[in-house]
Amino acid sequence: MSKPVRKKRYWQTRELIVIGTFAALTKVASLLIAIAGGGMNPVSLVLKNIVATSLLIVLVYKVRKFGVLTLYALINSLVSLLFLGGNVMALPGMLIAGIVGDGFIMMTGGYKRAWALVLGVGLFDLLSRAISLGYSYLTVREEPRLLIMAAIIVAIGYTGCLLGLGSGLLFVKELRHAGIVRE
Amino acid sequence: MPVLSENRKISKDLSIIQRLDVRTKMAICALSSIVALFLEGIYPLSILAVASMVYALLHKRFVVVFVSYGAILVMGLMAAFCVKIMTLVMPEMGKMEIQFFFSPFLRVMILVNVILALALSSRVQSILTALKTLRLPLVIYLPAAVMIRFIPSFIVDIKQISESLKIRGYHINPLTITFHPLLTMRLLFVPIVVRALRSSDELAIAAELKGLGYSEKISYYKTTALSLADYCAGGVATTLLCGACLFEYQDKLF
Amino acid sequence: MIRFENVSYQYPFQTQKALDSVSFAISEGEAVLFTGVSGSGKSTLIRLINGLAPHYYHGQVSGRVLVNGHDNATRDINRIADDVGTLFQDAEQQFFALSVEDELAFAHECRGVGPDKIKKTIEKVVDRFFLERVVDSAIFDLSEGEKQKVALASIVSLKPGIIVLDEPSANLDPEATAELAATLDELKKQGITIVVVDHRLYWLSGLIDSVFVLQGGRIVESGDFSILGNETKRVNHGLRKTQIRDSRKDLPHVREANTKAIEVVDLTFGYKNKPRLFDHAYITLPVGEVVAIVGENGAGKTTFARLLTGLTRMHSGDIRMNGAVLKPRALLKKGSIVLQNTDHQLHMKTVRAELEIAARDLSESERNRRVREIMQHFNLDELALRHPQSLSAGQKQRLVIACGMIKNPDVLILDEPTSGLDGLNMKIISDKLKQLASLGVCVLVITHDLELIEEACGYQLRLPLNMEI
Numbered sequence: 001m002s003k004p005v006r007k008k009r010y011w012q013t014r015e016l017i018v019i020g021t022f023a024a025l026t027k028v029a030s031l032l033i034a035i036a037g038g039g040m041n042p043v044s045l046v047l048k049n050i051v052a053t054s055l056l057i058v059l060v061y062k063v064r065k066f067g068v069l070t071l072y073a074l075i076n077s078l079v080s081l082l083f084l085g086g087n088v089m090a091l092p093g094m095l096i097a098g099i100v101g102d103g104f105i106m107m108t109g110g111y112k113r114a115w116a117l118v119l120g121v122g123l124f125d126l127l128s129r130a131i132s133l134g135y136s137y138l139t140v141r142e143e144p145r146l147l148i149m150a151a152i153i154v155a156i157g158y159t160g161c162l163l164g165l166g167s168g169l170l171f172v173k174e175l176r177h178a179g180i181v182r183e
Numbered sequence: 184m185p186v187l188s189e190n191r192k193i194s195k196d197l198s199i200i201q202r203l204d205v206r207t208k209m210a211i212c213a214l215s216s217i218v219a220l221f222l223e224g225i226y227p228l229s230i231l232a233v234a235s236m237v238y239a240l241l242h243k244r245f246v247v248v249f250v251s252y253g254a255i256l257v258m259g260l261m262a263a264f265c266v267k268i269m270t271l272v273m274p275e276m277g278k279m280e281i282q283f284f285f286s287p288f289l290r291v292m293i294l295v296n297v298i299l300a301l302a303l304s305s306r307v308q309s310i311l312t313a314l315k316t317l318r319l320p321l322v323i324y325l326p327a328a329v330m331i332r333f334i335p336s337f338i339v340d341i342k343q344i345s346e347s348l349k350i351r352g353y354h355i356n357p358l359t360i361t362f363h364p365l366l367t368m369r370l371l372f373v374p375i376v377v378r379a380l381r382s383s384d385e386l387a388i389a390a391e392l393k394g395l396g397y398s399e400k401i402s403y404y405k406t407t408a409l410s411l412a413d414y415c416a417g418g419v420a421t422t423l424l425c426g427a428c429l430f431e432y433q434d435k436l437f
Numbered sequence: 438m439i440r441f442e443n444v445s446y447q448y449p450f451q452t453q454k455a456l457d458s459v460s461f462a463i464s465e466g467e468a469v470l471f472t473g474v475s476g477s478g479k480s481t482l483i484r485l486i487n488g489l490a491p492h493y494y495h496g497q498v499s500g501r502v503l504v505n506g507h508d509n510a511t512r513d514i515n516r517i518a519d520d521v522g523t524l525f526q527d528a529e530q531q532f533f534a535l536s537v538e539d540e541l542a543f544a545h546e547c548r549g550v551g552p553d554k555i556k557k558t559i560e561k562v563v564d565r566f567f568l569e570r571v572v573d574s575a576i577f578d579l580s581e582g583e584k585q586k587v588a589l590a591s592i593v594s595l596k597p598g599i600i601v602l603d604e605p606s607a608n609l610d611p612e613a614t615a616e617l618a619a620t621l622d623e624l625k626k627q628g629i630t631i632v633v634v635d636h637r638l639y640w641l642s643g644l645i646d647s648v649f650v651l652q653g654g655r656i657v658e659s660g661d662f663s664i665l666g667n668e669t670k671r672v673n674h675g676l677r678k679t680q681i682r683d684s685r686k687d688l689p690h691v692r693e694a695n696t697k698a699i700e701v702v703d704l705t706f707g708y709k710n711k712p713r714l715f716d717h718a719y720i721t722l723p724v725g726e727v728v729a730i731v732g733e734n735g736a737g738k739t740t741f742a743r744l745l746t747g748l749t750r751m752h753s754g755d756i757r758m759n760g761a762v763l764k765p766r767a768l769l770k771k772g773s774i775v776l777q778n779t780d781h782q783l784h785m786k787t788v789r790a791e792l793e794i795a796a797r798d799l800s801e802s803e804r805n806r807r808v809r810e811i812m813q814h815f816n817l818d819e820l821a822l823r824h825p826q827s828l829s830a831g832q833k834q835r836l837v838i839a840c841g842m843i844k845n846p847d848v849l850i851l852d853e854p855t856s857g858l859d860g861l862n863m864k865i866i867s868d869k870l871k872q873l874a875s876l877g878v879c880v881l882v883i884t885h886d887l888e889l890i891e892e893a894c895g896y897q898l899r900l901p902l903n904m905e906i
Contacts (some may be wrong), residue, residue: 021382024334028341058380082327145269145279180827350746350800368861393547
């Protein structure tokens with residue numbers, strides 16, 4: 001049996017569990033909305049992104065540490081790989097999006113500032129989508145005009161992300177009122 | 184995905200694909216997606232598309248597979264239709280030539296087939312075991328394990344929440360989502376988010392009390408070894424992928 | 438073994454102490470009960486014993502908490518966990534794995550124990566707790582009693598000297614509760630110190646050596662189990678009864694009721710690939726009575742509730758109210774189910790908004806009147822602007838019942854409405870149910886709570902049903 005070690009770890013157990021929980025919730029929520037609302041329904045496309053981004057805002061409020069977006073992106077991609085087998089090519093890109101998002105939050109005020117968190121999450125969302133569009137381009141490069149439809153869908157989705165930034169803040173406020181999230 | 188919400192006893196009655204280790208299927212997916220991305224020739228892509236279709240159909244979930252194909256066909260046709268409209272409205276974009284659609288279509292087919300084979304045949308429990316076998320550092324293993332642990336839980340919670348809404352006269356369907364999006368989202372997601380936050384707290388407490396963080400390294404009780412079927416499947420997949428690459432680049436190589 | 442020396446504790450963000458100047462000592466091998474109304478400090482006490490307070494919850498502790506001679510303030514949770522195992526009310530929430538075997542292995546994996554040793558430990562503990570039948574099962578497939586057993590087995594496998602149980606009987610039926618009592622008795626005989634926090638008291642009479650009653654964060658009564666037999670004290674402290682008659686044995690069946698307002702005729706239903714739960718069944722339900730729906734797990738209690746309210750469609754059969762056959766849509770309008778998990782049924786920002794949305798089909802003036810009335814009836818006036826998710830368990834239960842009642846249903850079905858509630862809140866719910874029944878509602882309660890059955894129920898419906906017309 002290994003010796004018990006009292007080591008000060010950067011990531012606390014509860015923080016890692018919260019990240020995993022929210023990654024699960026985002027995955028299930030996105031699936032649910034896509035199934036219930038119809039995958040190509042623009043309203044459900046926007047809603048899916050509103051919900052996902054709102055959850056991400058709640059997550060960064062709960063785990064205010066450098067690396068939260070990176071770790072979230074990594075876990076999401078890893079589990080998607082295990083469950084769905086794709087998109088291994090996007091994994092490095094998602095990590096970069098996470099690092100850039102986290103870096104942006106650090107440089108623009110830190111994790112204690114609400115607007116830095118919001119902008120960081122917004123940037124993370126934007127980069128993630130840009131990377132997935134880049135992957136789509138490689139897939140359809142013989143007929144790049146096909147990408148236009150993908151770009152329109154991504155753009156519609158991103159409006160959901162932008163709305164989600166605001167709704168996320170409102171939701172955090174409500175959770176504070178409920179005593180579930182504290183400052 | 185059906186297997187996520189089915190919390191059945193682990194069954195020993197498995198098809199050929201189900202007997203493959205999750206790592207093997209993951210590796211096939213990963214390699215296929217990389218190779219398919221770089222191939223451009225119709226013939227190598229077609230060979231891989233047919234091989235991947237056989238691989239998916241070996242799962243014997245024909246309905247799901249063909250419905251997925253139907254969905255891809257519909258999306259493909261819609262995309263082609265949009266391109267056609269664009270070329271008519273903006274002639275400077277050039278003409279639409281059908282042969283340029285083949286390679287993208289075949290790539291998507293390959294990806295969908297290998298993904299379906301993984302998604303339809305993997306049980307949550309085996310994915311959790313596969314995760315352990317990867318021997319990842321705790322900072323990655325723990326949240327990933329939690330995510331896998333909670334996915335079936337949240338699916339059950341959402342079903343119960345939907346039922347409670349049905350009791351109150353609310354129905355979650357495309358119409359309600361389209362015409363009452365904000366109310367529908369509130370009704371559905373406020374309870375589940377609160378539940379998620381409470382569940383994560385409780386699990387974190389349980390993890391601490393069970394000794395997570397006690398030791399520098401955690402041990403792994405159960406890991407699965409790769410079987411002959413895995414090596415065979417891996418060998419076949421690698422041969423096909425290499426063959427497709429050779430086919431593609433034979434002019435450059437020879 | 439455990440000693441509290443003038444311990445006080447205050448949570449962060451709270452203005453009042455959760456525990457105030459508490460002192461007691463528990464010897465090795467003793468079985469002790471801490472009880473009291475909700476908010477009296479019982480959970481805080483557990484957290485101080487197992488180190489969650491202050492190491493996880495932070496906050497301020499004064500005084501000393503000694504476990505096995507060590508001050509908890511100087512040890513971290515992992516080290517305290519070597520001495521103290523904790524079993525929570527909701528066993529599933531503390532499961533890390535998806536299968537029983539993996540869950541039993543988890544804590545040992547965290548300690549870096551080798552696979553061979555883990556295997557031997559699991560075999561021993563499976564044998565000891567009779568888990569052979571379920572060891573290969575997924576945890577979501579287990580009954581509440583089985584989950585409890587697996588959680589307890591996992592704790593016992595770590596060989597702590599002290600086991601703390603937080604409301605262990607809340608989700609269990611009487612049979613599983615009796616089994617738990619026997620298991621704890623066996624553990625006590627092996628020298629393990631047992632600390633139980635629970636509202637339900639009847640099942641502990643043969644086990645407990647000492648009792649402490651808490652109120653407002655202080656110990657207000659202490660002694661042996663017999664002190665709980667004093668009726669005046671029990672009622673004053675809002676406690677449940679220590680002796681309960683199992684009225685399931687002699688409670689009259691619904692077919693003996695005089696009024697037969699609801700008829701279920703030729704009911705047939707079964708889940709796919711499973712035996713039929715109802716096979717041409719006929720049953721009548723009275724109004725003006727509270728009916729207990731009882732039966733073992735899997736007997737079809739919740740299914741019956743769903744069929745009665747139209748949530749699930751029956752394969753064949755009719756439901757008739759006052760002679761008229763009702764379609765599933767009409768059933769949903771006439772009936773209301775209050776589910777066990779209150780968190781799943783609360784969606785809005787305030788208590789008032791929750792009631793308003795439940796009454797949305799009414800006109801505005803009618804809705805306002807009805808909301809006012811229901812809030813008064815259920816003592817929710819002072820909570821009108823509170824967020825529903827911030828309420829206590831008893832308050833949430835009253836709120837969801839109020840939401841169920843606001844549309845004036847003819848049938849109200851409640852699934853385990855008093856699970857985990859203290860004596861005071863159980864009495865409040867019980868009185869409300871009797872009031873609702875007296876107003877002509879058919880009140881059906883799916884429950885394992887023997888005290889509630891004794892208090893409120895006039896008839897029982899025992900499942901499974903398999904009656905020919």
